[in-house]
Amino acid sequence: MKNRTKILHESYLLFISFIIYLFTFPEFKPVYGVGLDQSYVWALNYLVAHDYQALIHLNYPVGPLGFLKYSVALGDNLLISLLFFSIVKLIFIYLLLKLNCRNTNKIRVTGILITWIVGYFTGIAYSLIGITVISLIFANDKKEKISFFILANVAAFAGLLIKTTIGIPAYSAVVVFIVLRFLSKPVRWNEILSYAGISLAVIFIGGLVAFRGILLFINYIAGLFHLASGYSSAMALFPANNWWLLSGFIITVAVFPLWVKDKKVRTAFVLLLFPLFAHWKLAMGREDVYHVMVIGFLVVFWGIILSGARPIKVRYLLLPALSVMLFYANMMNVPLFSGYKIEVVGINNFTQTLVNYQSFNKKYELISESNIKANVVDQKTATLIDGKTIDIYPWDLSYVPANNFNWKPRTTLEIGAATSPWLSHKNAICYSGKNAPDFVLFHLSDDQWGGKFGSIDGRYILNDEPEVIFTLLNHYEPVIKNNKFLLFEKKSVSGIIAETNVLHQESEWNKWISIPAYQGITRVKFYYKKNLLGRIKSLLYKGEAYYIDYRMTDGKILTYRFLADNASGGLWINPFILNPSDGSNQPVVNEIRFRCSNYSMVKDRIELAWQHLSPANNKPAKSLFIHNDAANRKIIYQYFNDFEHRPGTLPSLNKKLDSSVSFSGNYSEKVLSNNFSTALKIKIDTIWPAGAEKIMVEAKLMYWMENNGKTGLVISLSQSDKNFWSFLPLKNRDKQKEWKYSFLKKTLEKNNQRNGLLKIYIWNKGKSNVFIDDFGVNIYTLPGQDTMVK
Secondary structure, three states: OHHHHHHHHHHHHHHHHHHHHHHOOOOOOOOOOOOOHHHHHHHHHHHHHHOHHHHOOOOOOEOOOHHHOOOOOOOOHHHHHHHHHHHHHHHHHHHHHHHHOOOOOOOOHHHHHHHHHHHOOOOHHHHHHHHHHHHHHHHHHOOOHHHHHHHHHHHHHHHHHHEHHHHHHHHHHHHHHHHHHHHOOOOOHHHHHHHHHHHHHHHHHHHHHHHOOHHHHHHHHHHHHHHHHHHHHHOOOOOOOOHHHHHHHHHHHHHHHHHOOOHHHHHHHHHHHHHHHHHHHHHHHOOOOOHHHHHHHHHHHHHHHHHOOOOOOHHHHHHHHHHHHHHHHHHOOOOOOOOOOOOOOOHHHHHHHHHOHHHHHHHHHHHHHHHHHHHOOOHHHHHHHOOOEEEEEOOOOOHHHHHOOEEOOOOOOOHHHOOOHHHHHHHHHHOOOOOOOOEEEEEOEOOOOOOOEEOHHHEEHHHHOHHHHHHHHHHEEEEEEOOOEEEEEEOOOOOEEEEEEEEEEEEEOOOOEEOOOOOOEEEEEEEOOEOHHHHHHHHHOOOOOEEEEEEEOOOOEEEEEEOOOHHHHOEEEEOOOOOOOOOOOOOOEEEEEEEEOOHHHEOOEEEEEEEEEEEHHHOOHHHHOOOOOOOOOEEEEEEEEOOOOOOOOOOHHHOOEEOOOOOOOOOEEEEOOOEEOOOEEEEHHHOOOOOOOEEEEEEEEEEEOOOOOOEEEEEEEEOOOOOEEEEEEOOOOOOOOOOEEEEEEEEEEHHHHOOOEEEEEEEEOOOOOEEEEEEEEEEEEOOOOOOEOO
């Protein structure tokens, strides 16, 4: 009778689990495409299916089983991923319900409700962490201790093979569990040694199976530590946080174990505390619209804790609810965040995804293939490559499936994971020696100054991985350049014959530093140190943002963020290259300056070591990227206003001249607060050239402002079939009293923007006046894609 009751109870738990699983089944969009995020998911799926050996050699935050979380419509990967998702989510829901009725056969309505709510927030990541923690809770007070502890370790190790942000939080709970057993009285050494042995056995056997050898697994673990150590500063974003809200959130979490006296609830809290801290670091470090979504883990955190309470009192719910609301309220400060959307009834998602799997898979397969067509290369490029090995730099791996390239990936797959010199060095090794790929396709990305050497978060691509850039230029040469990419081909002769360290000097933050004269390539190795407060902040919150300002000979200042740890390899100074596919004159750097987002977190002095590189055969330094000076775009309209007109003889565009401050000459235009500058107006149909399908509008100017305000550069089009209004904010984040440079561009298409009125102007919505000078506009036809330079 007792066994029959137990079977009925377990059957009921499984039935409720399946109902919750159905109703909380999420929408899946297994698509890949161009760009960073949508192309690396293709890479993970491709490698696990076609080149697993290359996959297990990677040092990447997503492990060899990452396709389970980031699956796309490629082979059987999607089906395997959906089945894995279903299994781990069902196990998690079942365990959470079981936790609710621990020590009793009754399933409480509140327990079902909590599990149902938590179910909306659990995918593979939170399910695996949840399985780990709940299994540890059961291992702490049930007879089947070893079985549950093994389950916890298997879930944690699976998470480690999928992604760092799953494995590290899960294993932190395992470590805390063993420490708690050690601190319990009396100490049961046999039990502790058994737990430690099980954990090591799962890691060893799992690593041996997944990586086909223990050395590659050790390399993977070492890479995770380097990725984690560099992440805090390298990938940090800095939106304006409301620290009243965040302080309230921290306090509500911290006082909960004092508020609730239940020992088992406190144990669950301690087991979940380090996973919560890991997700806090993830959310606040990379504070963008995607990473702040870890509020879902906060719901899982409280769901597990409350499920173990006996009974669930109303006052137990107050602090969890308040903490979620406070954190969510601060999320509204994150750019582009528009709320957390939940589909209450997910049965349709289940039907479309699993019941109608064949049509679902085919749909996203076709969408993905369509997405990557934009990166199909021209026939000349395809013919030159002709089946030889190739890698893509820095990140858009969609060039590989778009062209069926014979891909040979480097260690970190894409540049977003190269957050330390150790990882960058491994990438550099991939581009040297006999095993290096025959070609490297170096695709271009727009920066904020109209250049094509942009990188992630406003960085300059030649500064992200100095050792990789040196190796690339030393072992490869550009053979094709166009407006989308440079194609480098491996060569047998070194491209750089000398590397000389010419000057070592000390300097300080926020100080202009002159550039030593040199005709070749000038780079500077940058060294700095955090102080104690900076190290603590980096550990508990996030590191600082570091910037290099380039002052050109014409007075313009271009600012780029850089990776401070990688900068010891050498930041690129001259020849400064904005657009390698444009043969026009490139700017020359006269001075540089280093800045930090918070000087109180770093030591005052910095060290610089100047480095000179000499290209082989006395080639001009810029020839390593640019092989001719022929312009490859046709200017159809040019305008420039330096505001140097005397009062009384001013044209209509110069009605607001001011002589109190100027960038060049004696005058600038003053744009009053809550007002507009004079606007440049152009009727597009009067300048559109015959045969042009697209034209590019570029606007640039210098501006002076003492305070940050809601001021911006505007390009707008009206009276056309497809109007637009683009606004680029003008900022003075560093509060420097100096002229800043701003650049904005917009593409117009013949089909629906051939006619219309184009306007370019400044809108000063702030409370202070703004001054502008050297206002210029260029309009030109976009160049053709392929240009042979070999």
